[in-house]
Each structure stands twice: as C-alpha cells, then as structure tokens.
Amino acid sequence: MVVSTSVDLLMADTDTTSTAQSNANGMTEPTHLLKQAEIPGKGVLLGWLRQMLLIREFEVRTMQAYQNRLIGGFCHIYIGQEAVAVGTIAAVNPDDPVVLAYRDHGHALARGMDPKNCMAEMFGRIGGCAKGKGGSMHMFDADHYLYGGHGIVSAQTPLGTGLAFATKYEDEVISGGKSSHVTLCYLGDGALNQGCFYEAMNLASLLDLPVIFVLENNRYSMGTAIERGTSMAHDLRLKSEAHDINHAIIDGKNVLSTYRDFKGIADWCREESRPYFVEAQTYRYKGHSMSDPRKYRTKEEENSEEANDCIATLEEFLVEEHDVTKDAFKQLTRQVKTQVRQAVEWAKKSPETPMEEMYKDVFTDCWGPYTGTSKPDMLEEGGLD
Amino acid sequence: MKVTTKERVIEFRDALREAMCEEMRNDERVFLLGEEVAQYNGAYKVSKGMLEEFGARRVIDTPISESGFSGMSIGAAMRGLRPIVEFMSWSFSLVAADPILNNAAKMLYMSGGQFGCPIVFRGNDGAGGQLASTHSWCVESLYANVPGIKMAIPYDAYDAKGLLKTAIQDDNPVFFLESERLLSTKCHVPTEEYTVPFGKALVRRSGEDCTIISFGRPLHFCLEAAEELAKEGIDCEVIDGRTIRPLDIDSMVESVKKTNACVVVDQSWSFASVGSEIASQIHAQCFDDLDNHVHRVHSDDVPTPYAYNLEQAYLPNTRKVCEAVRQATYNS
Known part of the structure; x- marks a missing residue:
C-alpha cells in the first residue's frame, strides 16, 4: 500500500505567513514551507508496531483488571488511537515536555514509562508512577518529561503553554541561547469547548511559545458528537486561525503519515518558536470510560472505523515494503502479551500505598495531617521521612 | 555629639x-x-x-x-x-x-x-x-x-x-x-535584606484582659479598639497571625491562656471561615481557660453593598471590635 496523508505538507509555496486555505476536500493546508520527514527504516517501524501492540494489549488487560475491581474510579481506554501517541511522540526529542488529558495510558507507554508503573498506579499501589495518588487519569513521569495526565477537561492546555514558556525562558533567558524545545499538549475534542483552551492559544501566540496543541479528534466528548458540542466542527482551523496559529489535519489512524506530517510541524515549531494546532483525526473503539454503553453511535459506524485500524495498516505496510512475515507479528504480539502479563502481576504484588504516604507531598517541606486541634501541619523536620 | x-x-x-x-x-x-x-x-x-x-x-x-x-x-x-x-x-x-x-x-x-x-x-x-x-x-x-x-x-x-x-x-x-x-x-523597613518566617504570629500590642486575633487590614481596627478600650480599663493583647496557612495557633493559645478571653476579627464572611476555624481550635485547646466563648467579628453575611453607609456598616470596624471585646469580657 501507499502511505496516504490527508494533507500534503510539502508545498512549493514559500509564503511564511500563517494563513491557511481549505483544499477541495475541506482539509487545511498551511501555506508556509514544512520539511517533510523521511519514513524511517524497518527497525524503527517495528519498534512503533511493538509500541502500538503494547498499548493495545495493555488496555485490554486494563479493562479486564477494571472488571475484576483491581482498578477503581474513572478509567479511559485508548484503543483505536494508538497511532497518534506513537507517531507524534516519535517526532519529538525525549526531553521535550509532554502534557495531556485523562485518556493517558497510551501516551505514557509511548513516552517510555514502564507498563509496570503505569498498571500499579491504576491499582493504587506504591509502585505506581505517582505512588498511587493519581490513578488512571493522572500519569506523571519526571524521568520521561511527562507532566501529567489531567482529569479536568482542557486544564492541561494552559499548563502546556506554561511548559513551553518555561523551556523558552530556560533556553533564552537563563542559558542565553536559542529556544530549542517544543511542548506537546494533547487534548480531546471535548476540550475545544472550554474557555481556557482559547486563553492558552491566545497566550501561546502572543508570547511566541513553541507548543503544539494536538487535538485527538475522536468525534465524541463522552456521549456528545462533536457537531452537537462544537460550532464550526467541520472547519476547526478557524479555532486556531483566530489566534494566528497555524493548523493542520493529520490522519491519526496511520502512524506513518502521522509521523511524517507531524515531524515537519514539530521541527518548524522548534525552529520558529511558534505554536501550532494539529487535528489528528481518529476514533476510540471503546466507550468514553468503562461505564459507557455507547448508545450514541451505531454499530455500523464502529465497524467501519475499526476496519481501518492503525495496527493493521502498519502491518500491511511492513509486509509490502519490508517483507516482514506474519510470524514476526505473532512473535511481537507474544512478546507484548508477556510483558503486559508481567506488568499486571508486578502491580498486583506491589504493596498497597502505605498510610504515611497520605501525608507526604502535600507540601515539599514536612507537613503532617491537619488535625484541627493542634498547631496544624508543621511536624518535626524529617518526622515523616 | x-x-x-x-x-x-x-x-x-x-x-x-x-x-x-x-x-x-x-x-x-x-x-x-x-x-x-x-x-x-x-x-x-x-x-x-x-x-x-x-x-x-x-x-x-x-x-x-x-x-x-x-x-x-x-x-x-x-x-x-x-x-x-x-x-x-x-x-x-x-x-x-x-x-x-x-x-x-x-x-x-x-x-x-x-x-x-x-x-x-x-x-x-x-x-x-x-x-x-x-x-x-x-x-x-x-x-x-x-x-x-x-x-x-x-x-x-x-x-x-x-x-x-x-x-x-x-x-x-x-x-x-x-x-x-x-x-x-x-x-x-530596613535597607538590609531580611525575611519574615511563615507560621510565626506577632504580638502587636501586649495586654492582660482579652486576646484579639486578626490578619491584615482589620488589625488597624483592632489596634484602635485596644486604645479605646484601654481608657475603659480593658487591657487587650492584639495578635497578628501573619499567615493563615500555616497557622500559629500555639501563640494564640498561649495568649488566651493568659487573658482568658478571646475575640477573632476576620474580614471574610462568618460561615465556615478562618474566624470560625480559629474559634474552634481555641475552644478545643483553651476550654478550661476561657471565661466566655470566643466572640467573632466578620463582615455581615450579605453581598458587599456599594452604598457608602451600607459598606461601612457591613465591614468590621473599631466599634464592632470594641463591642465584641466588652461582651467577651462581661463589660457590656
């Protein structure tokens, strides 16, 4: 098969203004020049395939663990959208900040978090990435520059702007050099209707911040189809153009074109120190959360979307272009199944978060429980360590 | 010279x-x-x-x-x-x-x-x-x-x-x-650099008969009230909490154990307030020391009015603090 992309970013037009035009298909083409990335070789692609398989298997076992009541609270499954996390994260550097919403397991794994810590977090165990204090919606990993999943819709968009502000400030004001980072700030289509997203875009544009707002448009915010919740849903470029921010649409179900298009955008943002608004068109196969019976969409729609699956598409490409055998896929699948099974076992064995953790991390200094009857909070120095 | x-x-x-x-x-x-x-x-x-x-x-x-x-x-x-x-x-x-x-x-x-x-x-x-x-x-x-x-x-x-x-x-x-x-x-304000630590209240006026606890702007009224009450023979100790979190309840308790009376002046509304929290803690820790329950002065429980006379009547002021101290010390 041929790698298809919904937007041809390699345009002869060298106009660097940020205006964009819709093409005949209603897609938006930025009119500044973006360098198109090469599709990497077989080894890298197999790595991507492995990541996508890992995320999918991880989510299958997450659902199982949730049903077995090993996971509590709200839990949002990423199956169907794997190509977005894998393709976009592959396009940036390991020390570029990433911040996202609550459907966050896939990005955490794509970013390099060990599935053991991710699973243990959901189990509410001390081995979790946040020691069991955040749960499914709040994956934080400082070692991998992952600044959290965030549970309040769109709350992460000003944070992403702030992370980009910080890298630029560090690079330019403190180090006296050139801004050299780009922040990935993911949001769902539900976040399009929150005011703070527009405040975040306005500030990012005014302050020339290198942040990419990656909209994962899976067409539903919980049970509300995008057309029912978002005006101009058919032409979202207007949302960012109003802030002088470039917009592009990428095929979020194809990791190859996602990477190829996104890499050019990320490089441009890094170089120009400007924001971008990227709409990755995708679909979540499962419900909004574990309790969603999906009565707001048809089985036919789901079947047709699942027929165009990101993992199958990449496998097809590897077979046709790199002569990878079905056996190799089976072997990869076996590997990730083992890895995820081990993660679940590890998480089960991880001790419950100890009671003294309840009182840690409220403040950086050593404050204890607020009893209301004594001098609150301030315990002996080191009293809880 | x-x-x-x-x-x-x-x-x-x-x-x-x-x-x-x-x-x-x-x-x-x-x-x-x-x-x-x-x-x-x-x-x-x-x-x-x-x-x-x-x-x-x-x-x-x-x-x-x-x-x-x-x-x-x-x-x-x-x-x-x-x-x-x-x-x-x-x-x-x-x-x-x-x-x-x-x-x-x-x-x-x-x-x-x-x-x-x-x-x-x-x-x-x-x-x-x-x-x-x-x-x-x-x-x-x-x-x-x-x-x-x-x-x-x-x-x-x-x-x-x-x-x-x-x-x-x-x-x-x-x-x-x-x-x-x-x-x-x-x-x-000295020219040299200095800091004031959090969680350390300041006694802005020493006194023996009643502890007045407040923060920020209303302290002005508390200090004025203390001067006025001194003329009536009521000697007030005025404590500036400086920080609400952390709260230096120890200094407040120490003072109340000495004066046996307490008034909290808090410019926010009374319901579920900083004032009610401090009163609750003083009651718990000074139960046997208090001659009267802790009295509180707050803004009135209404949206802040615009009209000058209404706003003045709504906010904590010297008169309200004086009245509260007189009541707390059985001098009303």
Whole structure:
C-alpha cells in the first residue's frame, strides 16, 4: 500500500505567513514551507508496531483488571488511537515536555514509562508512577518529561503553554541561547469547548511559545458528537486561525503519515518558536470510560472505523515494503502479551500505598495531617521521612 | 555629639516591590507576570520601574485572562521556574479557580512528589472602597479550606517585604493577600535584606484582659479598639497571625491562656471561615481557660453593598471590635 496523508505538507509555496486555505476536500493546508520527514527504516517501524501492540494489549488487560475491581474510579481506554501517541511522540526529542488529558495510558507507554508503573498506579499501589495518588487519569513521569495526565477537561492546555514558556525562558533567558524545545499538549475534542483552551492559544501566540496543541479528534466528548458540542466542527482551523496559529489535519489512524506530517510541524515549531494546532483525526473503539454503553453511535459506524485500524495498516505496510512475515507479528504480539502479563502481576504484588504516604507531598517541606486541634501541619523536620 | 540615623520609612507598595526586585536579582528563575504589571507600571504602582530594570522577558504584561495566565504560570512552575503572578484583585482569581486550586495546590501530591509548584499568587484582597460585591472579595476563608497552599496576609510594610520574600523563596504555592487600603501606609523597613518566617504570629500590642486575633487590614481596627478600650480599663493583647496557612495557633493559645478571653476579627464572611476555624481550635485547646466563648467579628453575611453607609456598616470596624471585646469580657 501507499502511505496516504490527508494533507500534503510539502508545498512549493514559500509564503511564511500563517494563513491557511481549505483544499477541495475541506482539509487545511498551511501555506508556509514544512520539511517533510523521511519514513524511517524497518527497525524503527517495528519498534512503533511493538509500541502500538503494547498499548493495545495493555488496555485490554486494563479493562479486564477494571472488571475484576483491581482498578477503581474513572478509567479511559485508548484503543483505536494508538497511532497518534506513537507517531507524534516519535517526532519529538525525549526531553521535550509532554502534557495531556485523562485518556493517558497510551501516551505514557509511548513516552517510555514502564507498563509496570503505569498498571500499579491504576491499582493504587506504591509502585505506581505517582505512588498511587493519581490513578488512571493522572500519569506523571519526571524521568520521561511527562507532566501529567489531567482529569479536568482542557486544564492541561494552559499548563502546556506554561511548559513551553518555561523551556523558552530556560533556553533564552537563563542559558542565553536559542529556544530549542517544543511542548506537546494533547487534548480531546471535548476540550475545544472550554474557555481556557482559547486563553492558552491566545497566550501561546502572543508570547511566541513553541507548543503544539494536538487535538485527538475522536468525534465524541463522552456521549456528545462533536457537531452537537462544537460550532464550526467541520472547519476547526478557524479555532486556531483566530489566534494566528497555524493548523493542520493529520490522519491519526496511520502512524506513518502521522509521523511524517507531524515531524515537519514539530521541527518548524522548534525552529520558529511558534505554536501550532494539529487535528489528528481518529476514533476510540471503546466507550468514553468503562461505564459507557455507547448508545450514541451505531454499530455500523464502529465497524467501519475499526476496519481501518492503525495496527493493521502498519502491518500491511511492513509486509509490502519490508517483507516482514506474519510470524514476526505473532512473535511481537507474544512478546507484548508477556510483558503486559508481567506488568499486571508486578502491580498486583506491589504493596498497597502505605498510610504515611497520605501525608507526604502535600507540601515539599514536612507537613503532617491537619488535625484541627493542634498547631496544624508543621511536624518535626524529617518526622515523616 | 550624638549621631542619629533616621530610620528609613517606606510605603507598603514600595516594600512589596523591593521584595520582588531583590528576589529577581537573586534568582533569575523568578519573574513577574500579570495584567498591567509592565508598561503601565502596575494598576496600583506596585511594580513601578520593574520593566525598566528587568526587561520584558521577566516582567510580563498579560491580557485579561486569569485562567490562562494562572495555568500557564503553573506549567512554568512545574519545570522549576518561580513565577510571581499578580492578580489585580483576588476577586478576579475566581475565574482561575481551577488552575489555582486544582493544579497549583495539588500538583505535588497528584504527581507523587515529582512536580512541585513554587509559585506566588499575589494581589489585593478585601473591600477597596465602594467597589460593590463582585470586586470586594475576601478570599481567605474560601481558599484556606484547600490543602496544599500556604497563605500570608501582611499588615504593614515591614511584614509585606519580609513575608513576600519568604513566599517567593518557598517551594510551595503561596497565596499572598494584600489590601488596597494598606498600600499607602508606611513604616520602618530596613535597607538590609531580611525575611519574615511563615507560621510565626506577632504580638502587636501586649495586654492582660482579652486576646484579639486578626490578619491584615482589620488589625488597624483592632489596634484602635485596644486604645479605646484601654481608657475603659480593658487591657487587650492584639495578635497578628501573619499567615493563615500555616497557622500559629500555639501563640494564640498561649495568649488566651493568659487573658482568658478571646475575640477573632476576620474580614471574610462568618460561615465556615478562618474566624470560625480559629474559634474552634481555641475552644478545643483553651476550654478550661476561657471565661466566655470566643466572640467573632466578620463582615455581615450579605453581598458587599456599594452604598457608602451600607459598606461601612457591613465591614468590621473599631466599634464592632470594641463591642465584641466588652461582651467577651462581661463589660457590656
């Protein structure tokens, strides 16, 4: 098969203004020049395939663990959208900040978090990435520059702007050099209707911040189809153009074109120190959360979307272009199944978060429980360590 | 011949500026951001001249966009920068409630200790004078309920500078509540650098008969009331709590054990307030020492009225403090 992309970013037009035009298909083409990335070789692609398989298997076992009541609270499954996390994260550097919403397991794994810590977090165990204090919606990993999943819709968009502000400030004001980072700030289509997203875009544009707002448009915010919740849903470029921010649409179900298009955008943002608004068109196969019976969409729609699956598409490409055998896929699948099974076992064995953790991390200094009857909070120095 | 050096006396607003400038000179991770802080020199001239010294990269004008710039600053603080965010009024912080309460206050906890939030939110709190209800918020009781934040309320220029420096150096989010009515007040502020620690109350007047506890602007009325009551033979001890979180309840308890009477003056509304919290703790710890229950003076339980006479009647004042002390000490 041929790698298809919904937007041809390699345009002869060298106009660097940020205006964009819709093409005949209603897609938006930025009119500044973006360098198109090469599709990497077989080894890298197999790595991507492995990541996508890992995320999918991880989510299958997450659902199982949730049903077995090993996971509590709200839990949002990423199956169907794997190509977005894998393709976009592959396009940036390991020390570029990433911040996202609550459907966050896939990005955490794509970013390099060990599935053991991710699973243990959901189990509410001390081995979790946040020691069991955040749960499914709040994956934080400082070692991998992952600044959290965030549970309040769109709350992460000003944070992403702030992370980009910080890298630029560090690079330019403190180090006296050139801004050299780009922040990935993911949001769902539900976040399009929150005011703070527009405040975040306005500030990012005014302050020339290198942040990419990656909209994962899976067409539903919980049970509300995008057309029912978002005006101009058919032409979202207007949302960012109003802030002088470039917009592009990428095929979020194809990791190859996602990477190829996104890499050019990320490089441009890094170089120009400007924001971008990227709409990755995708679909979540499962419900909004574990309790969603999906009565707001048809089985036919789901079947047709699942027929165009990101993992199958990449496998097809590897077979046709790199002569990878079905056996190799089976072997990869076996590997990730083992890895995820081990993660679940590890998480089960991880001790419950100890009671003294309840009182840690409220403040950086050593404050204890607020009893209301004594001098609150301030315990002996080191009293809880 | 005796040489006398004249004590340096400066305004509250100048003390705030000195604190910020000193910290910005000491640490380039510190920057100031907010509405009109740079080119306009600050809506209340607190940041006057700072743009000139530090440049537009570190003294940053924002649009009127509290939710956006609060969240942005919190994101920057997660990376270890140390933003000072000026709210022109804490009344406007309400549109930023999600970032300041959900993100700043909880980031360290929710990330399992990985990402802190060394940030200061500062600005005017309380009635400025006939601004009506939406612009006259006293946010202390509302926000003191949330774990994860520290909260300071300076009363004079000396504390304004010392507490603000402590706030900026703190690795945790600090809500710093100033009063428009105090910005022009003056007192001695040394030239040398100093800080005022959090969690250490100050006895602003010693006395034997009744402890009056307050924070910020209402302390003015408490001190006036103490002078008036002294003429009636009631000797009041006035305690400036300085910070609400942490709360120096030990100093308050110690004083009440001496005076056996207590009045709390809190400019926020009475229901579920800082005042009710302190009263509850004093009752618990001084149960056998109190000659009367703790009396409280608050703003009246209505939206802040615009009309001058109504607003004056609504706010805590010297007369109300005097009446409360007389009642608490059975002198009414």
